[in-house]
Each structure stands twice: as C-alpha cells, then as structure tokens.
Amino acid sequence: MEADHSVRVTIDDVARAAGVSRQTVSRAMNGKGEISAATRRRVLATIEELDYRPSVFARGMRTQRAGTLGLILSDIANPFFPAVARGVFDAAAAHGLSVVVHNTDAHAGREAAAAREILERGAEGVIGFFEALADEELVEIHRRLPLVVADRRAPAPTVASVSSDFATGTRLAVEHLQARGHRYLGMLDGAVGVDHVRRHAFAGSAPGAPIVTGPPTITGGGAAAAQLLGEHPEVTALFAFNDLMAVGAIRALRERGRRVPDDCAVVGYDDLTLAADLDPPLTTVHTDKYELGRTLVEALDGAIRARREETSADPGHRLLPATLVVRRSA
Amino acid sequence: MEADHSVRVTIDDVARAAGVSRQTVSRAMNGKGEISAATRRRVLATIEELDYRPSVFARGMRTQRAGTLGLILSDIANPFFPAVARGVFDAAAAHGLSVVVHNTDAHAGREAAAAREILERGAEGVIGFFEALADEELVEIHRRLPLVVADRRAPAPTVASVSSDFATGTRLAVEHLQARGHRYLGMLDGAVGVDHVRRHAFAGSAPGAPIVTGPPTITGGGAAAAQLLGEHPEVTALFAFNDLMAVGAIRALRERGRRVPDDCAVVGYDDLTLAADLDPPLTTVHTDKYELGRTLVEALDGAIRARREETSADPGHRLLPATLVVRRSA
C-alpha cells in the first residue's frame, strides 16, 4: 500500500479519507479552533497513514512563516561559531525548525543582506552575532521578526540577548595575569564593530594599558601583537579578544624570538576545543558554547511565542558564566 | 517616496506601474518566454523602483523550488566542515541560494531525516557528506532532487561527486612514514560508515599493518590509539583518519609517556587551520577545503541545470589534489 511518490498527498486527500473537511484537518494539525478529541485522533491517524506532509509553500502563503530559523554569524571558520552552531542545530531540530546560516565576515552590508534574505524567506526568527550593524538597524529587524542578539548587549530592552559574561571573563583573565606578577599588560582587541565589552572591562582592570585593534583572526592577532610589542616593548602579558588572535600573537612572539609564557604570557578567550593541544597549551576564558547555542534558540522560541500571543513579556537578557582555564601560556 | 512596509508589493503592482501584465513581469524576471529588450528594461526598472521582491512562497507554490540548497554534514564542530562550509556559503551566495545546514552525527536516521526535510522544503539540491546512508538511499534522494556527494564515491554514475584524493593523500602519508624508517605502522580509522578509501589505500601501502576503528573525534582517536598501541606495542608510527583523531592519539601517547614524534610519529588528514600550532606541529595531508566547498556548489549547479534542461550529461566525479604537509609530528 505504498503511495505514489510522484503525486503529492494534499490536505483534501486526508479530508476525504477521514470523512471530514479540509478545515478540520487543518484544525487537527495546528490545534487552533474547536475540534473534538475523537475526530482529532482520527484525522491524525489518517495523516499518518497517508504519510501526508503539508506543503510549506501553501502554508507559507497564508501564514508567511516557513518553519525556519536564520543564523547570522561573522566567520564560520572560527571554531567558536561551529561550537555554538551545534547547540543551535540541536535545539532547533527539537523545535521542528530548520536552520539557514549566513556568513557575513562582520561586514555591515552582508549582515544587512543576510537579515533581509532571512526576512524574505519567512523565517520564524533570527539569531544573530551582529558585529557591524547599528542598534537602530537591529531594532528595525526586530520590528519585522523575532530577534535574539548573541554576544552583544541588546539594542533595546525589548529584544532578547544572550552573551558570555565578558566583563567577568575579562576581569578574571586580567587578575590572573596581575597575580602572576605582570605589571605591563596589553590587549589585542578584535571587535571591529560596535560592541566593546571586553575592551572596556580590560581598560577598567588594567588602566592605561595599551590596546591594539585588529581583525579577530590568527593573522589579525599576529599583526596586532607585532604592532603592540613594537610600540610597547615593556609589555609582558597579552590578553586577546579570542583564542584565534591569541594563536596569532603566539606565532608573532615566536617569530620575534620571545618565548611564551616566559618572555610574554598570552591569555585567550573562548576555550576552543583544541586550546589544550596548542603549543603552549592556551590559558583562556571558557564559556559553554553548546549551551550558548541552545539558550539562543530557547530565547528565540520565547520571543516567537510572545509575539504570537502579543504578550510583550520581558524578553530576557542572559549572561552565561565565564570561567578562567589556566594552562601553560599564562 | 518610501513604500509602506506593512503591505506587500505584488507582481500586480509592478505590472500596473509598468503598464504591462503580470506575466510580462514574470518573464522579465525569469528570462523565460519572449519579451522585447525594451519592455524588459522598463519592467526591471519599475521592479527596482518599487523595491518589489517576489514571494518565495507563491513562487514555490508553482515551481516547488525555494532557492535553497541543503548542506548535510556529520559534525559541524569538526573544524574541517566549517572550512568547507565557508566555500559553500560564498559560492551559494554567488548563485543567489540560501544554505540550510543539517548536522547528523553520521547517524543514518538523522541523515535520512535531514534529506527528507530538505526535500520537503523544496530545496534546489543537496550537498551531502553522507557517512551512514547506503548507496541505494542516496540514489533515491537523487531521483527526487539534484545531489552531489562529498568525500565519498558516487553511489551511481549519474550522481556527481567531489572528494579529496584520499588514495594519493594516504599513500603520500604512508610513504613519508616509511621513508623516515618506520617499519611498523598503524592506522586509526574513523570511517564508521560505508566509505573506506583511506583504509584501503593504507592497507595497500602498508600491507598487514594493524587498523583500529573509532569515532572520528579527539576522544575517538585517543581510544583507538590506546587500543592499537596496547595490542601492537611495536608500532612507531600512526596514520589517523583525520586531524582530530591525530590529536586524540597524541594525547593518548603523552598519557602513556611516549614522546611524539621520537617514540611514535603521527600523521593526520585535513590540515586544519590550527594544525601548525599544535604541540607538536602536526604533519598532515592537505586539501583545499574552501575550494572543496566551492566545487561542490558548482557541481550542484551543474546538476540542477542538467535536470532542468533534461540533458543528462556526465555529472562529473572530481578528485581534489591532496598534498603532504610535513611538520614535526612525523
């Protein structure tokens, strides 16, 4: 009794088989409107039997929703993001959502284009690591679609956010360095865009210490380290925006004949999976990245639900714990 | 002259503004059917002016296509995949396609579910790193949707494939080890599924050498290495399925007090971005992962085009060059 795969089973086929109308089948699936438990069960059974799958297009035509979730990030090649993405995928699957991913390279134009694309495709919501777009543009996105911003303070109280506790993480890193006797610190900042929590926290804990900014990549970290050490040879400890920049710094240090951590200590941020296997093993700030991904989806689900029910409850602004993992690099 | 964003601009609005019919607007966009260059330009101009965006749902309703591409992979947390994904994203964007990603953990059920999901959502095609599904199931997918398989031999001559040249890469690795004087090799295989190119190539170059299989992860590599060295203490060189397993092997070696490469050499596969920064720097087989991603999309585009035009040209089975990068671990 295998159905012919070339012709689509429609809601009308189900209705006919179950002896009800289209609308009742729709009600049975979506749980909207009044329907008796008995007919609901019967309809669901025939749906199962006929292996009926509602057309996302026809459904989207009415509802403007596609059962999809947009994930915007700056650089999937940075191992931090895949770790988060894994959490996003798993949680999204649990909610019956597919994930469409956009890579932006922290470019404002591409961040905007990604958001527009996601909007047009009728996603249920957006999770975004925005690094270039201004707050107003994020608010504008949120006006059209539920939005959760990641690793950035909320652009408005109404939009949800989930972040690593950068302030604490940075403070822990700096205090660790200071406790080890370092008096001249430096920071390799990678935030090319708008959010400078790490930078501000660093400046707060190490007043007057030099900060050099560069792209949050290995080469960016290398260049930033080279510049900083050139201008401030007295520096004996580097705090990097992320682990990738820390790796670049270590490379640059080596090239200049300086040993890590003996001549110069290095602390990263993210605790990538391979951080412990680097040479030297990287001291870094840890945040549960899988949990971050999961939490982002939960927050988005809340935002979606809130919008549907028009209850404008507090969207929530979560800070995930940051802990210092001391290895050999500092 | 800003349009009200709350009401959608439809094809009829454009038609009215341009003084033509819906169908002509459609023709102007899609390049199908006869239309004079002049009206085409005029219609395109008014589309621009009104900022008209065709509804993906209405379009999909007719065409069953969503302008989307499905990417199925086993473990986004393995840095190999993000590197490929980057190439996929960039190439897909160039073709005007969005990418929906599914993580399967090499689980057959989830591979099938991902494919089904992608099918239902009307993707233009699928790019898949399938590690568990049987060839027949892949052929069945291909019957419904253009498919390109990655890092696996084509399940049928009609389906396109793009792979690293595993046979050559593996041979280079083994020969390097042998040239360094190693007489007792071992392999840490990570292919839990169907494709065993690396394993066979290894067996061909190092006949009789022991092979232990485990999950293609750090812990998997650690466990496999522990087992292999327990059973074959004479082994002085390990070839791992990928860099992650190599890292696991190095960890296991260290725990047992064996130095790398002095007591036991290790060669990986993939040349992850951080491979050079590991301790010791990892000798590994390199394939251009970004290029792999790009090539996959090009192959898929070819398959899509071929299916549309019903020309069943040769789908192409590409092998990307594999080179050995010698560092310190072997």
Place this chain on the structure above:
DNA sequence: ATCCCGGCCGTGAACGTTAACGTGATGGTT
C-alpha cells in the same frame, strides 16, 4: 414551546506566482 448560546464542523475566498494557452500585429513566403 421558543429562544439563545456554545461546541463542532463545513464552505468560499484569498494568499502571489507561473504554466499553458490565446490573441493581435508584423513581416515574409507562395
């Protein structure tokens, strides 16, 4: 007995696009 109300379900319409077909004008062929 009539009215009304709420629970349950059906009917028509609408969402916005493209495929299939139809039509009028133009230009070339017999």
Place this chain on the structure above:
DNA sequence: AACCATCACGTTAACGTTCACGGCCGGGAT
C-alpha cells in the same frame, strides 16, 4: 493577394493551505 510563421504580450487557471464566516445541533433558560 492570401496565407502563415513568429514575435510580443495578455488571460485564465491552478498550485495547497488557512482565515473568515456561516450552519447545524443539542441543551438550558425564559
């Protein structure tokens, strides 16, 4: 001069679902 392609465009219908509305039926209040 009649005919016939061909071109350029218009008209109708259909894709499959949900929304808005309406109808029926049974039971309690009037």
